[in-house]
Amino acid sequence: MTDSRAYHHGDLRRALLAAALEAIEEVGPAALSLRDLARRAGVSHAAPAHHFGDKAGLLTALAAQGFDLLARTLTEADDDLLEAGVAYVDFAVTRRAYFEVMFRPELHRADDAELVAARGRAGAALRSGVAALPTGGAPADTDRDALAAWSIAHGFATLWLAGALPDRVGDNPREAARAVLSRLAT
Amino acid sequence: MTDSRAYHHGDLRRALLAAALEAIEEVGPAALSLRDLARRAGVSHAAPAHHFGDKAGLLTALAAQGFDLLARTLTEADDDLLEAGVAYVDFAVTRRAYFEVMFRPELHRADDAELVAARGRAGAALRSGVAALPTGGAPADTDRDALAAWSIAHGFATLWLAGALPDRVGDNPREAARAVLSRLAT
DNA sequence: GGGCAATCTTGCCACTGACAAGTTTCACGA
DNA sequence: TCGTGAAACTTGTCAGTGGCAAGATTGCCC
Numbered sequence: 001m002t003d004s005r006a007y008h009h010g011d012l013r014r015a016l017l018a019a020a021l022e023a024i025e026e027v028g029p030a031a032l033s034l035r036d037l038a039r040r041a042g043v044s045h046a047a048p049a050h051h052f053g054d055k056a057g058l059l060t061a062l063a064a065q066g067f068d069l070l071a072r073t074l075t076e077a078d079d080d081l082l083e084a085g086v087a088y089v090d091f092a093v094t095r096r097a098y099f100e101v102m103f104r105p106e107l108h109r110a111d112d113a114e115l116v117a118a119r120g121r122a123g124a125a126l127r128s129g130v131a132a133l134p135t136g137g138a139p140a141d142t143d144r145d146a147l148a149a150w151s152i153a154h155g156f157a158t159l160w161l162a163g164a165l166p167d168r169v170g171d172n173p174r175e176a177a178r179a180v181l182s183r184l185a186t
Numbered sequence: 187m188t189d190s191r192a193y194h195h196g197d198l199r200r201a202l203l204a205a206a207l208e209a210i211e212e213v214g215p216a217a218l219s220l221r222d223l224a225r226r227a228g229v230s231h232a233a234p235a236h237h238f239g240d241k242a243g244l245l246t247a248l249a250a251q252g253f254d255l256l257a258r259t260l261t262e263a264d265d266d267l268l269e270a271g272v273a274y275v276d277f278a279v280t281r282r283a284y285f286e287v288m289f290r291p292e293l294h295r296a297d298d299a300e301l302v303a304a305r306g307r308a309g310a311a312l313r314s315g316v317a318a319l320p321t322g323g324a325p326a327d328t329d330r331d332a333l334a335a336w337s338i339a340h341g342f343a344t345l346w347l348a349g350a351l352p353d354r355v356g357d358n359p360r361e362a363a364r365a366v367l368s369r370l371a372t
Numbered sequence: 373g374g375g376c377a378a379t380c381t382t383g384c385c386a387c388t389g390a391c392a393a394g395t396t397t398c399a400c401g402a
Numbered sequence: 403t404c405g406t407g408a409a410a411c412t413t414g415t416c417a418g419t420g421g422c423a424a425g426a427t428t429g430c431c432c
Contacts, residue, residue, distance in 0.1 A: 232380075233380055236380065
């Protein structure tokens with residue numbers, strides 16, 4: 001978290017992560033090239049390896065950042081499950097590069113300590129939003145409800161990103177998500 | 187649908203698609219190598235190009251096959267939306283290679299005629315299942331309901347495949363899906 | 373039986389990720 | 403102040419990949 005330009009070529013680690021976000025938005029996470037990132041940052045092709053080990057290492061760092069951001073996003077809307085769901089979809093669409101790396105275990109190291117911690121924070125934010133839901137007297141099955149809420153938000157976001165949804169859904173993800181998610185929130 | 191070994195090396199096109207399914211199960215669609223498929227089929231590295239043009243061409247054919255299979259699967263359970271949802275999740279888990287290619291537009295050519303047709307059939311099967319749902323007197327918003335049903339099933343399937351679900355969900359996807367999907371089917 | 377088109381092979385090029393070994397730059401203590 | 407060791411980065415190399423071009427083989431059809 002140092003913000004000073006240091007060492008030979010500046011804050012390379014940070015520069016590479018930023019370049020990775022850009023590149024992923026352009027070509028997707030699978031087509032990401034470490035050598036391209038090095039070129040964007042103005043360093044040699046082997047420089048990234050020094051900071052991240054390999055490609056999976058870089059994407060693991062990115063995924064951890066992403067879960068951290070998502071956790072913060074969800075916490076802000078925590079008292080309103082519908083809005084939390086909308087925020088989830090909005091996160092997926094506006095921070096697409098993060099989202100795609102986060103949910104592709106073959107791209108990163110899922111057992112990385114920092115990643116696990118960040119993912120845990122995001123999961124906790126999600127579950128606390130569901131637990132705060134009024135149950136209307138009926139006994140709540142928080143596990144099941146959380147899973148259902150997560151599934152519908154995640155599914156809508158994924159389908160949106162995949163371009164799989166029909167045109168009639170429109171081009172405003174927040175609005176479309178709110179309509180669909182409200183079907184669950186009774 | 188010819189089943190006879192024909193031509194120089196047999197039914198290469200079919201053999202390559204089968205090899206691709208295997209390989210994707212093993213290493214994922216992104217790490218798929220055409221040269222590896224050629225090796226598995228016992229042909230030279232350039233043989234696949236003749237049948238599919240390039241990698242995207244092969245995956246497009248695979249995606250079309252997948253949508254066709256999915257359409258048939260959904261049609262079989264068409265009178266029961268919950269069972270159709272369970273079948274959707276089951277398809278994703280048991281025919282994972284198809285599913286992953288189908289919903290990754292960067293891997294295939296989304297405007298391929300055969301793909302578009304097959305995807306249309308799957309979409310129609312989904313919507314007809316929702317339209318057949320009893321509305322309980324209230325005016326149905328089929329579009330929204332179909333989207334919600336699709337989203338929750340797709341989201342659960344995607345999270346399952348990503349290994350993102352907590353352990354307590356268990357290891358039986360059909361059972362777990364039924365519990366979660368029933369939350370929507372009121 | 374002869375031509376022809378579909379099928380497949382060989383050879384090549386640019387690109388990639390990973391590794392090894394060398395070089396530059398900085399930090400820190402004697 | 404200096405020099406020594408570590409961190410940061412470079413250069414060079416290798417095997418593997420996708421895609422293209424050009425050639426060889428095979429089966430089909432008139």
